[in-house]
Amino acid sequence: MRDVADPSDLLDWYDHNARALPWRVGPRARADGVRPDPYRVWLSEIMLQQTTVAAVKSYYEVFTARWPTVSDLAAARDEDVMAAWAGLGYYARARNLLKCARVVAEEHGGVFPADLDALRALPGVGPYTAAAVGAIAFDLPATVVDGNVERVMSRLHDEHTPLPAAKPILTGYAEALTPDGRTGDYAQAVMDLGATICSPRNPACGLCPWRRACAAWEAGTQAELPKKTPKKRKPTRLGIVYLARRVDGAWLLERRPDRGLLGGMLGWPGSEWGEAPQEAPPIRAEWKEVAGEARHTFTHFHLRLKVMTALVPMERQPDVGDFVEQAEFSPADLPTVMRKAFDLARG
DNA sequence: TACGCGTGGAG
DNA sequence: TCTCCAAGCGT
Incomplete structure (x- = not known):
């Protein structure tokens, strides 16, 4: 006979196995009354959306050092x-x-609201992030449902309905299991379990505190859960980017519009990206094609970029973009696809 | 509901 | 090289 999953078993596991993370107040410190800074919890949660812990760490350190408070x-x-x-x-x-x-x-006096509805109303804060900040920063009664929780719940209940249709079902399971107290520790515990034990591939079921309550473990189906609706394959688009360097070393860049792909980011001027891009030099010059191409894959398409370079005199004015002084330009300020084009041009 | 939206690492 | 995927949100 299978056991019923007990939140206390997971909290006990978390007390001994919690990952040490830069933005986390661990279970021992939390028990001693230490409370996390809501600003740091929020910042980390935004960064962690669809992004790995390893990728986030250095960005989190830079942001918190440079901007210590939300104000x-x-x-x-x-x-x-x-x-x-x-x-x-x-x-x-x-x-x-x-x-x-x-x-x-401006509207909350520089203090994050300890209220789920008020959190949910903030830009960029959806159901997951509101619950995470509410629980972790304020111990509000909230249930986080992220990819980890979906996976854990689908296995615990051997739920074969494919995502995303299964989301409401899995959310119901997660809510039913959330304890009244220690909601912040519990939220982080479920996600740690999903990240370290109940992983997408090769789950370490032998170490799982909920193994005896897990329907997938009993059925032997854990490796095939959660089910997901198949994704479409990515088309390939072509494009041309133009790297103009002025004789004083300045680079010709443009700020991309706020909406859409790479919105608000700096980039090289260029063609549209499609099946047969048309030449679109941003300034009159003798353009030379760089050997090879910059390849990059976005969420929903592959991109192959032809890279053109030119040296232009001081007086010449661009039709598109603005020259950025050499001292003010760092390739690290570019989104990765644009940095790849830069790297290719520089050899 | 479905799609647009990045990137780097694992296998 | 290729597929999957990682603490989702906005439209």
Whole structure:
């Protein structure tokens, strides 16, 4: 006979196995009354959306060192925040991060609201992030449902309905299991379990505190859960980018519009990206094609970029973009696809 | 509901 | 090289 999953068993496991993370107040310190800074919890949760812990760590350190409070961040220049986010991906998060910081600074007195509805109303804060900040920062009664929780619940209940249709079902399971107290520790415990034990591939069921309650373990189906609806395969698009260097070393760059792909980020001027891109030099010059191509894969398409370079005289004015002084330009400020084009051009 | 939206690492 | 995927959100 299978046991019923007990939240206490998971909390006991978490007390001994919690990962040490830069943004986390561990279970022992939390028991001693230490409370996490809601700003840091929120910042980390935004960064962690669809992004690995390993990728987030260095960005988190840079942001918290440069902007220690939400009011500091609210006062930052847009271009500085976008540059600091460059390489982390999903740039709408950075734009909403700034919007949110400014709303908190101006409408909430620089203090994150300890209220689930108020959190949910903030830019870039959806159901998951509101629950995570509410539980972790304030121990509010909230259930986090992220990819980890979906996986754990689908296995615990041997739920074969494919995602995303299964989401409401799995959410119901997760809510039914959430304890009344220690909601912050519990939220982090389920996610740690999913990240370290109940992993997508080769789950370590032998170490799982909920093994005796797990329907998938009993049925031997854990490796095939959660079920997902098949994704479409990615088409390939072509494009041309133009790297113009002025004789004084300045680079010709353009700020991309706030909406859409790479919105708000710096980039090289170029053609549209499609099946047969048309030449679109941003300034009159003798353009030379760089050997090879820059390849990059986005969420929903592959891109192959032809890279053109030219040296232009001081007086010549660009039709598109603006020259950025050499001292003010760092390739690290570019989104990865644009940095790849830069790397290719520089050899 | 379905799609657009990045990137780097694992296998 | 290729597929999957990692603490989702906005539209």
